[in-house]
Amino acid sequence: MNFDYKLQFDKDNKLKHFLNIENLSELHIKEIISKADEYEKSKKNKFYDLEGKTVASLFFEPSTRTKTTFELASKKLSADFINIDIANSSTLKGESIIDMIKTLEAMSCDMFIVRHSISGTPHYIAKEVGGSICIINAGDGTHSHPTQAMLDMYTIKKYKGGFQGLNVSIVGDILHSRVAKSLISSLKILSVNNINVIGPKNLMPDNLDKLDVNYHNDLESGINESDVIIMLRLQKERMHESLISIEDYYKKYGLTQSKIKSAKKDVIVMHPGPINRGVEIDSDVADGSNSVILDQVAAGISIRMAIMSLILNNRN
Ligand code: CP
Numbered sequence: 001m002n003f004d005y006k007l008q009f010d011k012d013n014k015l016k017h018f019l020n021i022e023n024l025s026e027l028h029i030k031e032i033i034s035k036a037d038e039y040e041k042s043k044k045n046k047f048y049d050l051e052g053k054t055v056a057s058l059f060f061e062p063s064t065r066t067k068t069t070f071e072l073a074s075k076k077l078s079a080d081f082i083n084i085d086i087a088n089s090s091t092l093k094g095e096s097i098i099d100m101i102k103t104l105e106a107m108s109c110d111m112f113i114v115r116h117s118i119s120g121t122p123h124y125i126a127k128e129v130g131g132s133i134c135i136i137n138a139g140d141g142t143h144s145h146p147t148q149a150m151l152d153m154y155t156i157k158k159y160k161g162g163f164q165g166l167n168v169s170i171v172g173d174i175l176h177s178r179v180a181k182s183l184i185s186s187l188k189i190l191s192v193n194n195i196n197v198i199g200p201k202n203l204m205p206d207n208l209d210k211l212d213v214n215y216h217n218d219l220e221s222g223i224n225e226s227d228v229i230i231m232l233r234l235q236k237e238r239m240h241e242s243l244i245s246i247e248d249y250y251k252k253y254g255l256t257q258s259k260i261k262s263a264k265k266d267v268i269v270m271h272p273g274p275i276n277r278g279v280e281i282d283s284d285v286a287d288g289s290n291s292v293i294l295d296q297v298a299a300g301i302s303i304r305m306a307i308m309s310l311i312l313n314n315r316n
Pocket of ligand 1: 064
């Protein structure tokens with residue numbers, strides 16, 4: 001699928017939607033991180049950046065973290081927030097997504113948060129809607145999860161101080177992971193050149209050579225001297241056939257306290273969630289002193305506040 005990666009910018013290169021990481025500049029990413037930091041460090045619990053605006057969330061796929069943090073972020077910014085119950089919406093009577101969006105637009109919704117199993121759905125909507133509407137991609141198929149990548153960058157900066165010289169390892173099902181693709185693009189924009197991707201070859205994308213990353217089949221040698229390890233879930237729901245057994249996967253790629261020893265002592269262990277304990281990660285590691293998994297979840301609120309407020313301010 002070909003994506004129009006310029007679709008999310010206005011003529012001054014400011015963000016009008018947030019659809020993908022590709023084509024963002026280092027400045028865009030740093031602006032988002034810095035704004036999120038302002039929110040996180042503020043003693044206030046309520047802001048008025050989105051007062052008078054209406055945000056609608058359209059999740060055609062399950063979610064706990066993304067959906068809830070967008071709702072909390074909207075409410076902290078004083079937006080009116082509508083959670084559309086897709087399972088009971090008129091899409092089940094044959095209404096198209098575009099007609100649904102136009103219907104909600106007629107009710108004065110300003111921003112749509114969209115998650116869909118089909119890659120490119122948020123881009124498609126952004127092309128079709130009126131000029132005053134903002135679309136945020138909350139995860140589309142195997143393509144992109146840009147707000148997750150931003151909260152991951154925020155978490156890395158918080159713990160490592162910056163990005164220079166970092167050794168980052170991404171472990172697991174890269175083939176089906178929208179998180180991995182958005183992560184790699186973000187790290188590249190921030191000039192992180194030492195990126196390892198680790199996992200079985202049949203869970204790697206065909207264009208692995210073009211990603212300009214170090215591929216490792218073995219977990220312990222792959223994470224050697226890593227500053228950051230990002231574990232991924234096996235995306236069983238996106239596999240058309242069984243590509244590996246859970247037992248084999250855990251034996252080779254499950255992160256345990258013993259295997260983590262080959263990374264740096266102060267390595268941080270990340271995971272976008274939901275985690276599968278005893279598959280890609282042991283409880284000892286997920287709940288251990290190197291884990292920052294719950295900090296990632298918390299960062300989701302301030303990062304999503306930053307993205308929503310920057311985009312709507314660019315419209316004013
Ligand atoms: N990381 C992530 O997208 O989690 P949810 O599916 O719970 O939103």
